[in-house]
Every structure is written in C-alpha cells, then in structure tokens.
Amino acid sequence: MSTKFPEIQGGGSLILAWQIKNKEVLVVGGGEVAAGRIVNLLNADAKVTVVCPREGLNEEVAYRVDHGQVRHIDRIFLPLDLEPERKVAMVLTAVDDPEASTRIWKYCKEMKIPANIADVPSECDFYFGSVHRDGPLQIMVSTNGNGPRLAAAIRRQIGRMLPKGTGDSIEKVGQLRRRLRRAAPGKSTRDISKRMGWMSAVCDRWSTEDFNAMDDEDMETLVDYYESGKVPSFEEVRLGNRGDVVWEFDGSFGWM
Ligand SMILES: C[C@@]1(CC(=O)O)C2=NC(=C\c3[nH]c(c(CCC(=O)O)c3CC(=O)O)Cc3[nH]c(c(CC(=O)O)c3CCC(=O)O)/C=C3\N/C(=C\2)[C@@H](CCC(=O)O)[C@]3(C)CC(=O)O)/[C@H]1CCC(=O)O
Ligand SMILES: NC(=O)c1ccc[n+]([C@@H]2O[C@H](COP(=O)([O-])OP(=O)(O)OC[C@H]3O[C@@H](n4cnc5c(N)ncnc54)[C@H](O)[C@@H]3O)[C@@H](O)[C@H]2O)c1
Numbered sequence: 001m002s003t004k005f006p007e008i009q010g011g012g013s014l015i016l017a018w019q020i021k022n023k024e025v026l027v028v029g030g031g032e033v034a035a036g037r038i039v040n041l042l043n044a045d046a047k048v049t050v051v052c053p054r055e056g057l058n059e060e061v062a063y064r065v066d067h068g069q070v071r072h073i074d075r076i077f078l079p080l081d082l083e084p085e086r087k088v089a090m091v092l093t094a095v096d097d098p099e100a101s102t103r104i105w106k107y108c109k110e111m112k113i114p115a116n117i118a119d120v121p122s123e124c125d126f127y128f129g130s131v132h133r134d135g136p137l138q139i140m141v142s143t144n145g146n147g148p149r150l151a152a153a154i155r156r157q158i159g160r161m162l163p164k165g166t167g168d169s170i171e172k173v174g175q176l177r178r179r180l181r182r183a184a185p186g187k188s189t190r191d192i193s194k195r196m197g198w199m200s201a202v203c204d205r206w207s208t209e210d211f212n213a214m215d216d217e218d219m220e221t222l223v224d225y226y227e228s229g230k231v232p233s234f235e236e237v238r239l240g241n242r243g244d245v246v247w248e249f250d251g252s253f254g255w256m
Pocket of ligand 2: 119
C-alpha cells in the first residue's frame, strides 16, 4: 500500500548521537573489548572509570590508566560502583565471565542505568556500531545484531567513497552557522526560518571544495549577503572580496 507518508519498517534500532560529554561512564573489565569501548568514550569526551583488577588490564587500558585518561578502581565490580552519588550515566561491560556479566546487567536495570553487555544482545539497552570518523563527521553502521564484521567492512567502503576533505568542509559549515547566528541573532520564528532557509540554500549551492577554500574574509563577505537573502556562488564571494579567483586556465580565453 503506498501513501504519501513514510512507510514504517519496524525491527530497526533508534540511531542517536548520545551527548555523553562530561558524564560519568563505568567500564567493567580491562581487556581488548574494553580498550575499544574506552577509545569511543574518550573521543566523545566522557569521564571514564574502569573497574578491573590491575593484573587484568591489557597494555592499552593500562596505558590509559597510567596517563590519567581514565580513573581506575583496582578490583572486580561491586554494586556500590553504581550508588546514586556516583552519578553513573552509562555502564559498559566487557568481561570474560558471563555470570558476572548477567549479575551486573540486572543490577544496572535495578538502578535504571542504560547498559551494554558486550556480546550479549539480550542484555543490551543499546548496541555499538562500526564508526567512520572524520573531524565532526561520524557515520555509524549497524547491522542490528546480524553481522558486526560486515558492519566494519561496509564502514570502510563508505569511508573510501567520501570526497577528501569532507570532515574539514563540515567544520567550515559549523563556523559559518555560528558566525551567521552572531551576525543575525534574531529569535523570532521569522528570523529563525530566514536563517535556516538561507543556510540550507548555501549548503545546497556550495561544494565540499568551495567550503574548504573559504577563508575568514570570504566567510565574512558571505555572511554580508544574508540580509539581502541572496546566496552567492563561491566565485562571486571571492571576486567581490579580492578579485583574485584562480580560474583553471583551459587555453581558450573563453572563446571556444
Ligand atoms: C560493530 C562492533 C562495534 C564494537 O564492538 O565496538 C560490534 N562488534 C564488532 C566486532 C565483532 N564482534 C564479534 C566479532 C566476531 C565475528 C562474529 O561473530 O560475527 C566481531 C568481528 C571482529 O572482531 O572482527 C562477535 C560478536 N559480537 C556480538 C556477538 C553476539 C551475538 O551476535 O549474539 C558476537 C558473537 C559471539 C559468539 O559467537 O559467541 C554482538 C554485538 N556486536 C556489536 C558490535 C553489536 C552489533 C553491531 C551490529 O549489528 O552491527 C552487538 C549486538 C552488541 C554489542 O556488543 O554492542 C565491532 C566492529 C567494529 C569495527 O571494527 O569497526
Ligand atoms: N562485541 C564485540 O565486539 C566483542 C568482540 C570480541 C569479544 N567480545 C566479548 O567481550 C567480552 C570481553 O572480551 P575481551 O576480549 O575484552 O576479554 P579479555 O579476557 O581480554 O578481558 C576480560 C576482562 O574482564 C576482567 N574481568 C573479569 N571479571 C571481572 C569482574 N567481575 N569485574 C571487573 N573486571 C572483570 C578481566 O580482568 C579482564 O580484564 C567477552 O565476553 C568476549 O566474548 C565482544
């Protein structure tokens, strides 16, 4: 049956970008899987505590502990690790003891703390995925538990397809949006919809290369167009600015 509304395809997961920055995360275990989880957490600026006996830490986790990148509790997990005053926002377990894992999962549920128990889908509030990262760009591939190794292969394939400099161009768009909000800080519905409409039109017109070539002066010139509502090309901005667009010379002087 076709309608004008999106068709529902149940059976997926809700993919979100969790803002875990400065929140407490408890990692139980200090082996290879824990080491991977810790990298993901630190890349998201979380405050990480690892609970695991010292002799169980692998080289990478020991390095994180010794360099003060994570806090360390040198023993096996105890329920007091989830006491409310610890303000634990998330628990990730990666231990080689399935019974301990299940006990920890049950305790997380009692304390209403979201948890991921590595390799036990039925004891996960959320799954990890395979992530491509390029500056502010993150692309997560999930197979919804069907084939994690395929998720990694697909992630690599997607990474190879993306134009060089994609992450840098997104960084520039972020700077432009912030500058526009400073130049036109209006908060009325009309202001917001004008800002969004103009910003969307710039993103549709400009390429990755255009954003990457845009310098500070160009950005200022571009924002100056905002009041008029016009969306100039990169070449117009650069010409209006310095009159020095470097055109690729095709030998024709424009007469072909
Ligand atoms: C993506 C990635 C992220 C990460 O972990 O960071 C990830 N697993 C990765 C690798 C990987 N894991 C396993 C293998 C061995 C090959 C194989 O078994 O296929 C390999 C491949 C390898 O090691 O190369 C074993 C395995 N994993 C799970 C089970 C249990 C089960 O399926 O029932 C078993 C079998 C145990 C057994 O047989 O007993 C379960 C989960 N693993 C998930 C995530 C979640 C679903 C993600 C999705 O659907 O896409 C989910 C549901 C829960 C979770 O853990 O969050 C990471 C790749 C990152 C990267 O490289 O980019
Ligand atoms: N989801 C995935 O991608 C994936 C991939 C491979 C393995 N796994 C699974 O993840 C789990 C961990 O794998 P690994 O390779 O990191 O194992 P590992 O043996 O390298 O590490 C296990 C760690 O758990 C610690 N530990 C054990 N009991 C503990 C407790 N009660 N409290 C605190 N720490 C405790 C050990 O000291 C050790 O540091 C295994 O169950 C494995 O099957 C998941």
